[in-house]
Amino acid sequence: MVSDDLFADPxxxxxxxxLQAAFEVLQEQGYSGLSIQRIANKVGLQKASIYHHxxxxxxxxxxxxxxxxxxMESDLIRTADVSPKTQLESILDSLLLDERASTSAVEISPxxxxxxxxxxxxxxxxxxxxxxxxxxxxxxxRHEEHxxxxxxxxxxxxxxRNVDPNQVATALNTFILGSFSQRATRTQVSLEPVHKSIYSxxxxxxxx
Amino acid sequence: MVSDDLFADPxxxxxxxxLQAAFEVLQEQGYSGLSIQRIANKVGLQKASIYHHxxxxxxxxxxxxxxxxxxMESDLIRTADVSPKTQLESILDSLLLDERASTSAVEISPxxxxxxxxxxxxxxxxxxxxxxxxxxxxxxxRHEEHxxxxxxxxxxxxxxRNVDPNQVATALNTFILGSFSQRATRTQVSLEPVHKSIYSxxxxxxxx
DNA sequence: ACAAGACTAACAAACGTTCGGTTGGTGAAA
DNA sequence: TTTCACCAACCGAACGTTTGTTAGTCTTGT
Numbered sequence: 001m002v003s004d005d006l007f008a009d010p011x012x013x014x015x016x017x018x019l020q021a022a023f024e025v026l027q028e029q030g031y032s033g034l035s036i037q038r039i040a041n042k043v044g045l046q047k048a049s050i051y052h053h054x055x056x057x058x059x060x061x062x063x064x065x066x067x068x069x070x071x072m073e074s075d076l077i078r079t080a081d082v083s084p085k086t087q088l089e090s091i092l093d094s095l096l097l098d099e100r101a102s103t104s105a106v107e108i109s110p111x112x113x114x115x116x117x118x119x120x121x122x123x124x125x126x127x128x129x130x131x132x133x134x135x136x137x138x139x140x141x142r143h144e145e146h147x148x149x150x151x152x153x154x155x156x157x158x159x160x161r162n163v164d165p166n167q168v169a170t171a172l173n174t175f176i177l178g179s180f181s182q183r184a185t186r187t188q189v190s191l192e193p194v195h196k197s198i199y200s201x202x203x204x205x206x207x208x
Numbered sequence: 209m210v211s212d213d214l215f216a217d218p219x220x221x222x223x224x225x226x227l228q229a230a231f232e233v234l235q236e237q238g239y240s241g242l243s244i245q246r247i248a249n250k251v252g253l254q255k256a257s258i259y260h261h262x263x264x265x266x267x268x269x270x271x272x273x274x275x276x277x278x279x280m281e282s283d284l285i286r287t288a289d290v291s292p293k294t295q296l297e298s299i300l301d302s303l304l305l306d307e308r309a310s311t312s313a314v315e316i317s318p319x320x321x322x323x324x325x326x327x328x329x330x331x332x333x334x335x336x337x338x339x340x341x342x343x344x345x346x347x348x349x350r351h352e353e354h355x356x357x358x359x360x361x362x363x364x365x366x367x368x369r370n371v372d373p374n375q376v377a378t379a380l381n382t383f384i385l386g387s388f389s390q391r392a393t394r395t396q397v398s399l400e401p402v403h404k405s406i407y408s409x410x411x412x413x414x415x416x
Numbered sequence: 417a418c419a420a421g422a423c424t425a426a427c428a429a430a431c432g433t434t435c436g437g438t439t440g441g442t443g444a445a446a
Numbered sequence: 447t448t449t450c451a452c453c454a455a456c457c458g459a460a461c462g463t464t465t466g467t468t469a470g471t472c473t474t475g476t
Contacts, residue, residue: 014455030336032240036432048434049456057432117335124332126393127325128238137394164401171405178386185334186345193372197379197409204412205405222421244466256468257422265466 015053017043019067022060027114031121034061065122065132069139072119075111077146084154085207088147089199095176096195113183120184140177144169151206160206168206172198223261225251227275230268235322239329242269273330273340277347280327283319285354292362293415296355297407303384304403321391328392348385352377359414368414376414380406 021042026034036057040047054060080087094108111119126132147169154160175198182189229250234242244265248255262268288295302316319327334340355377362368383406390397 028336030333031238032242034240035430037430045455046457047432048458051433052455121332121335123389123393124329125238127329128236133393133395140390140394167401167404170401174386174390174402175383176386177389178382178384181331181385181389182348182382185331185341186348187341193375193378194382196375197413200413201405201409205408243464245464253421254423255466256424259467260421 014043015063016067018045018050018053018060019064022064023068023114023118026118026121031125036060062131065135068115068118068122069135071115072111073139073142075109075115076143078108080108083159084150084157085159088150088154088202091147091150092172092195092198096179096191096198098190098192111180116180117184120181140173143176144173147172154206159208161208163206222251223271224275226253226258226261226268227272230272231276231322231326234326234329239333244268270339273343276323276326276330277343279323280319281347281350283317283323284351286316288316291367292358292365293367296358296362296410299355299358300380300403300406304387304399304406306398306400319388324388325392328389348381351384352381355380362414367416369416371414 018039021039022034024042025038029038036047036050039060040050050060054063080090082090090108094110122132123136126136144166148165151160151163151165151168155162155165175194179191179194182194183191226247229247230242232250233246237246244255244258247268248258258268262271288298290298298316302318330340331344334344352374356373359368359371359373359376363370363373383402387399387402390402391399
């Protein structure tokens with residue numbers, strides 16, 4: 001009726017509702033339980049209606065993966081106008097501390113446990129599907145470049161030693177990925193020891 | 209015919225052949241493609257015959273997971289009669305170096321890429337299945353205890369500083385898990401930067 | 417002859433997908 | 447302002463295939 005409704009209560013695209021439903025199904029049933037029928041039930045549609053929005057299951061799944069990896073990337077990569085050391089530590093704090101975003105100066109919202117579990121499952125598909133491999137490689141590379149840029153800024157600013165930014169970034173990324181896998185596949189795992197060890201590494205091997 | 213055949217060319221238990229077939233199917237098709245039909249085709253049996261060896265699919269899958277995790281654990285946990293520092297470094301070398309088991313004093317055969325891919329896929333199932341979660345938690349804990357014991361030996365021998373063995377072990381395990389995930393989900397990934405960084409950590413934060 | 421192991425055949429259920437039909441709203445023609 | 451055509455969105459029903467599973471039968475070594 002009124003054109004204001006366009007901005008008022010966005011019922012969202014049905015397409016996105018379907019992706020959100022897929023997210024929930026994947027979380028509950030896993031990749032092998034991710035069927036058109038279950039997605040349709042979750043949205044409240046007939047399964048035939050899904051094909052009005054996606055040409056086939058492969059189309060839906062590829063869109064879904066892009067959607068998830070975009071969300072993941074926007075949680076991981078953020079620019080901030082603080083010192084390299086502060087930025088690096090606020091990233092690690094948000095990813096590795098139980099009480100998140102409390103002590104750090106910069107507010108960073110880490111990926112939720114739900115998103116992490118879905119991410120780990122998509123990653124596992126990359127073991128046997130080269131389409132997924134390419135996308136996973138791309139997000140990993142961008143994440144490493146992001147970390148390397150911070151380290152390079154730290155070196156330039158005299159805060160960090162003259163380390164190899166790519167080497168340290170790769171190591172940090174591997175570390176973060178390992179902690180993601182822990183968080184997603186085990187319950188009640190404390191990342192505090194990991195947090196302490198990586199700070200020890202930074203203090204003794206990276207900071208001036 | 210002759211009883212010597214029992215030892216000559218071990219056709220192995222049919223049960224194990226089925227598990228090996230499941231291994232290959234999982235590797236090629238992923239978890240969602242792991243069907244009784246495909247496993248039977250791989251062994252050269254009718255799918256009905258599978259039920260002569262396993263009561264149902266769940267039974268087969270649980271045996272399969274146990275089988276894989278046992279193989280994984282025997283690759284990860286080995287006792288050796290060398291100094292703690294040597295043992296720790298030979299473990300890291302075998303897991304993180306491209307040319308494996310060349311420079312290290314102790315021969316350790318690391319998990320193959322195939323096994324690693326399957327392991328990562330089983331781990332991903334743990335995100336939504338508590339049976340898998342328990343088994344994954346168990347193998348992680350044993351691996352961490354193994355690492356912690358080495359570190360404790362190093363402290364007692366005066367080779368390592370008075371660090372918290374469990375904290376360092378947890379960090380090392382997280383690191384190793386991250387590199388496993390990298391190796392399994394990306395092609396052509398070099399673990400050399402990771403290897404260098406962790407050695408830097410050990411030199412500056414753990415060794416005396 | 418006996419049991420283990422493999423076979424053929426069939427089952428209901430779930431799978432992805434297609435077809436044809438029913439809505440409800442929007443824009444143009446009358 | 448009414449009428450009509452159009453179209454996106456959704457639905458019900460059916461399709462052929464694959465799924466896990468069971469029952470009964472044949473084959474084989476001891």
